[in-house]
Amino acid sequence: MHRKDTICAPATAPGKGAIGMIRLSGPEAITIADKVFAASGKAKKLSHQPSRTLVYGTIGSGQAILDEVLVSVFREPHSYTGEDLVEISCHGSSYILTGILKLLVKQGAVMAKPGEFTQRAFLNGKMDLSQAEAVADLIAAGSEAAHRIAIDQMRGGFSEALEQLREDLLKFVSLIELELDFSEEDVEFADRAELGKLVTHVQSKIASLTESFQTGNAIKNGIPVAIVGETNVGKSTLLNTLLRDDKAIVSEIHGTTRDAIEDTMTLSGVVFRFIDTAGIRHTEDAIETLGIERTYTSIRKAQIVLFLADAGDGPEHINKRLDEIRNRIASQKLIVLLNKTDKVGKPVMERLKKNIRLKDQELIFFISAKKKTNIDKLEEKLVELSGIKNLGNEGVIITNMRHYEALVKAGEAISRAADGLKSKLPGDLLAQDIRECMHYLGEITGRISTNEILGNIFKNFCIGK
Amino acid sequence: MHRKDTICAPATAPGKGAIGMIRLSGPEAITIADKVFAASGKAKKLSHQPSRTLVYGTIGSGQAILDEVLVSVFREPHSYTGEDLVEISCHGSSYILTGILKLLVKQGAVMAKPGEFTQRAFLNGKMDLSQAEAVADLIAAGSEAAHRIAIDQMRGGFSEALEQLREDLLKFVSLIELELDFSEEDVEFADRAELGKLVTHVQSKIASLTESFQTGNAIKNGIPVAIVGETNVGKSTLLNTLLRDDKAIVSEIHGTTRDAIEDTMTLSGVVFRFIDTAGIRHTEDAIETLGIERTYTSIRKAQIVLFLADAGDGPEHINKRLDEIRNRIASQKLIVLLNKTDKVGKPVMERLKKNIRLKDQELIFFISAKKKTNIDKLEEKLVELSGIKNLGNEGVIITNMRHYEALVKAGEAISRAADGLKSKLPGDLLAQDIRECMHYLGEITGRISTNEILGNIFKNFCIGK
Numbered sequence: 001m002h003r004k005d006t007i008c009a010p011a012t013a014p015g016k017g018a019i020g021m022i023r024l025s026g027p028e029a030i031t032i033a034d035k036v037f038a039a040s041g042k043a044k045k046l047s048h049q050p051s052r053t054l055v056y057g058t059i060g061s062g063q064a065i066l067d068e069v070l071v072s073v074f075r076e077p078h079s080y081t082g083e084d085l086v087e088i089s090c091h092g093s094s095y096i097l098t099g100i101l102k103l104l105v106k107q108g109a110v111m112a113k114p115g116e117f118t119q120r121a122f123l124n125g126k127m128d129l130s131q132a133e134a135v136a137d138l139i140a141a142g143s144e145a146a147h148r149i150a151i152d153q154m155r156g157g158f159s160e161a162l163e164q165l166r167e168d169l170l171k172f173v174s175l176i177e178l179e180l181d182f183s184e185e186d187v188e189f190a191d192r193a194e195l196g197k198l199v200t201h202v203q204s205k206i207a208s209l210t211e212s213f214q215t216g217n218a219i220k221n222g223i224p225v226a227i228v229g230e231t232n233v234g235k236s237t238l239l240n241t242l243l244r245d246d247k248a249i250v251s252e253i254h255g256t257t258r259d260a261i262e263d264t265m266t267l268s269g270v271v272f273r274f275i276d277t278a279g280i281r282h283t284e285d286a287i288e289t290l291g292i293e294r295t296y297t298s299i300r301k302a303q304i305v306l307f308l309a310d311a312g313d314g315p316e317h318i319n320k321r322l323d324e325i326r327n328r329i330a331s332q333k334l335i336v337l338l339n340k341t342d343k344v345g346k347p348v349m350e351r352l353k354k355n356i357r358l359k360d361q362e363l364i365f366f367i368s369a370k371k372k373t374n375i376d377k378l379e380e381k382l383v384e385l386s387g388i389k390n391l392g393n394e395g396v397i398i399t400n401m402r403h404y405e406a407l408v409k410a411g412e413a414i415s416r417a418a419d420g421l422k423s424k425l426p427g428d429l430l431a432q433d434i435r436e437c438m439h440y441l442g443e444i445t446g447r448i449s450t451n452e453i454l455g456n457i458f459k460n461f462c463i464g465k
Numbered sequence: 466m467h468r469k470d471t472i473c474a475p476a477t478a479p480g481k482g483a484i485g486m487i488r489l490s491g492p493e494a495i496t497i498a499d500k501v502f503a504a505s506g507k508a509k510k511l512s513h514q515p516s517r518t519l520v521y522g523t524i525g526s527g528q529a530i531l532d533e534v535l536v537s538v539f540r541e542p543h544s545y546t547g548e549d550l551v552e553i554s555c556h557g558s559s560y561i562l563t564g565i566l567k568l569l570v571k572q573g574a575v576m577a578k579p580g581e582f583t584q585r586a587f588l589n590g591k592m593d594l595s596q597a598e599a600v601a602d603l604i605a606a607g608s609e610a611a612h613r614i615a616i617d618q619m620r621g622g623f624s625e626a627l628e629q630l631r632e633d634l635l636k637f638v639s640l641i642e643l644e645l646d647f648s649e650e651d652v653e654f655a656d657r658a659e660l661g662k663l664v665t666h667v668q669s670k671i672a673s674l675t676e677s678f679q680t681g682n683a684i685k686n687g688i689p690v691a692i693v694g695e696t697n698v699g700k701s702t703l704l705n706t707l708l709r710d711d712k713a714i715v716s717e718i719h720g721t722t723r724d725a726i727e728d729t730m731t732l733s734g735v736v737f738r739f740i741d742t743a744g745i746r747h748t749e750d751a752i753e754t755l756g757i758e759r760t761y762t763s764i765r766k767a768q769i770v771l772f773l774a775d776a777g778d779g780p781e782h783i784n785k786r787l788d789e790i791r792n793r794i795a796s797q798k799l800i801v802l803l804n805k806t807d808k809v810g811k812p813v814m815e816r817l818k819k820n821i822r823l824k825d826q827e828l829i830f831f832i833s834a835k836k837k838t839n840i841d842k843l844e845e846k847l848v849e850l851s852g853i854k855n856l857g858n859e860g861v862i863i864t865n866m867r868h869y870e871a872l873v874k875a876g877e878a879i880s881r882a883a884d885g886l887k888s889k890l891p892g893d894l895l896a897q898d899i900r901e902c903m904h905y906l907g908e909i910t911g912r913i914s915t916n917e918i919l920g921n922i923f924k925n926f927c928i929g930k
Binding site: 010011012013014016017018019020021023052053054055064065066067068072073074089091092094095096099115117136138141142143144148150154155286453462464465 | 476485488530607613620624884926930
């Protein structure tokens, strides 16, 4: 219903800039824009302009000129939304952007809801639902890996993979359903051996997509890393040393907001997210309860735990603390870091090397956070432990919780079909499981969608997207 | 020299948005863009596209696609900078914007300095210097009045006024200088009576422009208002009441940053800026030194002083405090506000009306900041006292300190010429003063400019402008 409205919204980030842009989409987009726009010189009205041409002129009401603008017209269906669409580039001031929006609303446009441009693109068949979701992911992506997954998804890589599975299943389910029409005659149009192969194939495809979610989630949200250890062993210095290189790079980049990088860093395109950890304070060798509780919480949330100790503290003390931490480690990877090596001599180092007891897969580095000794090796190891590299060869990776949940359900349905095949279930029951699998795959691309699903997806978009 | 470079920069405000834009300007702009852009479908390369056409495609290096983008090409001289210019619209993510900039720099573009696009527009004759400065003012303008002055200036209103003066002066000075060539013969090509009229005209024009600076400055930076009074008379409540209406409007507007509105409000298009004032605290009827010092400082900075008192405090007490404040008032306008009228009865109000002594031009309002009684009348009076209204009829208004300083010097030179005319100074001395006046007028429009002047102006621009 709302698709009959002509919607408008600012499309550029809020704040001051050289240029700001407003988008206007819907059946009246060009007519409304013509009412507030005066082309300069001999240029024709927007309604007489060819598609995808830039027209210079002024925007305003009567004699009061609000700004000099560049306007471009896109005619349906050749636009982002699939509708008539007008883009107005003005000076990047919120006073001007607001003024233009007020003029457009006065002429009959309505303010767009979050994600409404992209939602219209979906409803008009310009992209499927997973591609629409990728638009938001693409804008949010802050690392190479997250960006690559989002752009692949937006360009239809994931949709293609799902569509292939769906088509294969559809072919077979149609044959099975055909059998039902001839149920009296006990024929089998669908070769059960072939179907078995297909079901196994679909199962393994869905399983590998489902499994990719852990990686995808880490890429999207960053690998959680906890730095734990007693107070004064140098946790803040280590964190600053790790973040500093990254901050220096990031601060050169126009538009990177500070708060987003406060405690994340990107190494070789992988984002690491540091979990707030309080230092454990020892009072007469009793461990402060609050500090240790927080430490255990941060270990639980982490994928990698950096246990930091002062190299000057001696192996007995360090081993004791290490045991306390190790007892709380489940699947997390543990790296022992002996810090302040610039302050201890060779004999101390040798004694530590001999006496610190490591378990399987645990790693140890002798570092100086202050002098940046061995920090590069630690960083290399972090990237290796993240498991995120050479993504190009691993195919499609899932980053979206909604997709993950749908894939889990699709996987359950196809497993039931596999079991049914083995136990020679009748065709109608097999067909039901395969149809259910197809249903969940279709939910991801939006072949099957409800207003509720759409509402949940697009409410998290920005205005103007 | 640097005009041979091809420069690039983000043009939209930093942060996430549906769309971000990068601009590329210079002799290699189109060639460089073609190296990183692949038009989709059958579309031609950018170098074969007509000017002002939008081309859809992808940007990236080799197989690695960074984003799907819309690119438009503007050929010199028909562009903002007067050079070949390419605008790349991508998704509004700083990762993508940075990625595209890196690709452009790799292909030979250099990052633009602040204001460099506008500086090139000036150097290539697309606008004069006061118009270039108005671009920054336009983007910064947050009120109707500031916006109107900036857009008039950007569209050349101020430049025209100055150019007219300059041309009139030039005609006469040429005639005077011609006399010098015939100095032996004692001829007067320039009619001294006509020249006298012209000089008087120029003097009055320059004076009215110079005088407009106070208004212009108030429009650009807001009318400074101090709210003074003892603690607990309701200063914070009044401030909140005054700001609340405005904040409610502002918060609806996408892109208005909160910190900019913390202590300013816009009434009928006029910005009022509240100066931080500490309450004066009385300890056994002695006035706290720190509080009173701060109050006096805020009065000095203000154009309007709101003296707030508790209506329940009785006229003697209020008159005493009012005298203290009044002693510090110079040219500021004083409004006495008797607050908390909702808590006192009619007899108290009558007694106050009879006994509060006002001086010439001082105003009094009985208000309740809490119940919002009479706040609308106070606001109307503030707008009236600002002197900023019906600007349309007052002609050009100066908002720029550089212009003001140049106008003052131009005014001094033309006054010397006027004096010289009266005392029948020889032509060469008159010519010198008139030339000096023209020089300062020319500095405003940039007919006369030095690298130092340009550097000072454009360093305050954003990157991308």
